[in-house]
Amino acid sequence: MRYTILPLLSTFALFSCQNESNEMVQEPDARKISTRLEKHGDIRIDEYYWLNQRDNQEVIDYLEAENSYREAIMKGTEPLQEKLYEEMVGRIKQDDSSVPYELDGYFYYTRFEEGQQYPLYCRRKGSMEAEEEVMLNVNELAEGHSYYQVSGISVRPDSKMIAFGVDTLSRRIYTIHFKDLETGEIIEENIPNTSGSSTWAEDNRTLFYASKDRQTLRQDRIHKHKLGTDAGLDSEVYYEADETFTTYVYKSRSKKYIVIGCGSTLSNEYRTIPADSPDEEFVVFHPRVRGLEYGIAHYKDHWYVRTNHDNATNFKLMRTPVSSTGVENWEEVIPHREDVLLENIEIFNDYLVTDERTQGLNKLRVIPWNNPSAEYFIPFEEETYTAYIGNNPQFDSKVLRYGYSSLTTPSSVLEFNLETREKTLLKEQEIVGGYDKTQYRSERVWAVAEDGVRVPISLVYRADMKQDTGNPVLLYGYGSYGYTIDPSFSSSRLSLLDRGFVFAIAHIRGGQYLGRNWYEDGKLLKKRNTFTDFNTCGQFLVDEGYATKSSLYAMGGSAGGLLMGACVNMRPDLYNGVIAAVPFVDVVTTMLDETIPLTTGEYDEWGNPNDAEYYEYMLSYSPYDQVVAQDYPAMLITTGLHDSQVQYWEPAKWIAKLRDVRTNKERPLLMHCNMDTGHSGASGRFEAFKEIAMEYAFLLDLQGISE
Structure with missing residues (x-):
């Protein structure tokens, strides 16, 4: 011994x-x-x-x-x-559910049942009055496992299938599975050794995902899988050779682009292809430069770039035409400020919403595209709190969904009408008892x-x-x-x-x-x-x-x-x-x-x-x-x-x-x-x-x- x-x-x-x-x-x-x-x-x-x-x-x-x-x-x-x-x-509402959000004609939400450990991922077509469709009941899947984690549920563009990652060891190594939502069957096809997340191309057949180095667990490769084929034959579309970087893949909110991201503590780099052309070669958005951090969001004819370029320590917002993404074409939308950290943005047809941090507190700023000088902040009343931009999948919405909480206020989901400035509480965490x-x-x-x-x-x-x-x-x-x-x-x-x-x-x-x-x-x-x-x-x-x-x-x-x-x-x-x-x-x-x-x-x-x-x-x-x-x-x-x-x-x-x-x-x-x-x-x-x-x-x- x-x-x-x-x-x-x-x-x-x-x-x-x-x-x-x-x-x-x-x-x-x-x-x-x-x-x-x-x-x-x-x-x-x-x-x-x-x-x-x-x-x-x-x-x-x-x-x-x-x-x-x-x-x-x-x-x-x-x-x-x-x-x-x-x-x-005893304080937990056991039959709780999330606030639904609408995407491609379906209302998606997560709910729990009394006494159950794991969630049910559900949706309803057209409205919340329609019949419920349970996409995944994790309680059933988790039977016989001491640990079971589902991650990265990705709905196919035609809404007929989902891909989802499963980890049964708690090493954050996921196997991607597929479920046919029309038949209700989980098909035999699967992809091992992944990050759990995946992204569908618009052809409803091609799936992009990140795999991991089996020893270091670094996400170092992006693969392309064709539904119905052996995962062992999946093509490698990107390899991240720099051991200080990890890589990942996602689809732009506009659904127009598949994006490969690479990141380290100090630098970022992105590659893109049109989401409806999954077999094209990825094109570098802007090559990595040590110390240059940036993130990208697509909207209409432009990419919007949150970046620390040119000594913008607290980040600034730039934009560049889709056709010309080199830094020489970046133009300023929100300048750098010494006392304000630009943390996040959300783009709507008529408004830009920013999540900013000043003296430690988050502030949500609303900027009308047609009249930037008419900007305003969503009001918060407590001395110390947290607020953040929520799930807003629709560009043409006039309503911002955001989250709010404080040390004394339970987690809340609210909607704010960007035109009328009316606030609606959709859900506040219920404390039973x-x-x-x-x-x-x-x-x-x-x-x-x-x-x-x-x-x-x-x-x-x-x-x-x-x-x-x-x-x-x-x-x-x-x-x-x-x-x-x-x-x-x-x-x-x-x-x-x-x-x-x-x-x-x-x-x-x-x-x-x-x-x-x-x-x-x-x-x-x-x-x-x-x-x-x-x-x-x-x-x-x-x-x-x-x-x-x-x-x-x-x-x-x-x-x-x-x-x-x-x-x-x-x-x-x-x-x-x-x-x-x-x-x-x-x-x-x-x-x-x-x-x-x-x-x-x-x-x-x-x-x-x-x-x-x-x-x-x-x-x-x-x-x-x-x-x-x-x-x-x-x-x-x-x-x-x-x-x-x-x-x-x-x-x-x-x-x-x-x-x-x-x-x-x-x-x-x-x-x-x-x-x-x-x-x-x-x-x-x-x-x-x-x-x-x-x-x-x-x-x-x-x-x-x-x-």
Whole structure:
């Protein structure tokens, strides 16, 4: 065996984890096997490198031992976990359905049935009063599978067939299947090893899709499939040779073009063909240039280009004739603005709608084509919220569909009449059992970082339970890839708020909450800003009396798990407990291994450690490498055996090293490894709440809350 089990009496005072019989609880202790890793003359000794053998039964045994240990330690919280789970599931409208949208004479929607884990994808012809047609009942398809995920449902132009992707392992490797909507049969023909998404040409016979490199899982090829032929004979229409890029394919909203997109952190490139001529050669829209980012949308005689061309850091909108797409023909529609990030656009016959971010808040701007000076913004009233452009498939519509949510307002779908400016609420997420938003408060405050930069924090709490000082506070963060964690509603979060917790989001650098520069200042050789920003936010909440160090908790997942690891290494005294979900913590080793999914495509995010400067900088914050002999807060670490984004061995190695090095053995270090799933957790809509209930129980028990 490559690990041993050491006895540890559960002395963790607040955890109701001692067995009633006062039995000894066994703490896993991974065996050390030294592996010498050398780069740039620097030598690292990794004593847990052996845990990266997914097919080694000894590794599986160790992961299962970790699960058994966590279950034993948290056994006393099982009634609380069950209560939390029942609360969360009890708030869900089980027979819920989405707002229908019209496309090609059909109204499409998704609905759930009472007690069922998976959705039904449905449509009605002509109107919502017509007979329902169930295109896919995922509950039936998922029978016998511990994990089942459907992705990329693509309706053929004649509306008689769909293609859809299926993943049964949670590695994000999909097999495309076909269903004849006239006969109701899923035909035998299928295409393995794809991204799950596919795009029909207008001939109703040709399908384009992306396949993956089987080792790195990079989407590197676009294929063309002819219905009724062997997928093994599919022609390759594009190969992306640059390992820092991925590729994908889609159809323009106008349905006039098939588009192959290629993207890296810093650059984009597109190729197009007419959608009714699937056998033509793809033509490059504009060749890639390092640092040039752009996206394209077709409308009538022009392509509209959202781009950072010519130092437009926050992006601007250009357009170019369909016949001449070279950058020399691009003309400005919306100029670059230093204080406004242009995030998205939606084009209608009579209006242009933009999704812009100013001082962290989304704003939807309406610009009439025939009178641009008559532009206006759709009004929003809350101090902190999120709004976004929804599904608008029709160019000739006078109505914009958009989404809205806040920390106190359930997710909503609205329609806004662009002419009359009348707003209609189509659907607001129903909270079963009732929900009174007036009982909750949200606000936005600002902390000051080490370099003087002001960092925003969004907060929500139950007004009648918030204390003047010393509340239990859960601070959440991410801070990578320019991805913004917007302040949106969560029904499961009510279980924390109703027990007196304050929930806070730290809008730290590395995201784009305050514009593109906010992202640029939190990556590569400025990555440490992300971590110091988060700790600054935590210290601010303590200094301002929202929390104390004994009531402040932190949580983040994936790259946010890296955030957790770096922050507790830097300020272990600041947090009473930490949840690190699927954490990316072994930064240097992973980024040196080009066979691991995501590595090469993320050199422009983290840096390439084959360069000594980046190697040294990464090493300075890599959570696994920077574990030192000090007291650490209580931690719950989650992972999935089949995770394709962050390999399971990163958190497994991390917790093993933490246990060995830390100086406070009485604080719990727990790991939950889901042996059936990957990065996104369980596939069923109720199963995911079991893990959330476990995480909340961990926090509540640390805080001494047992009910």
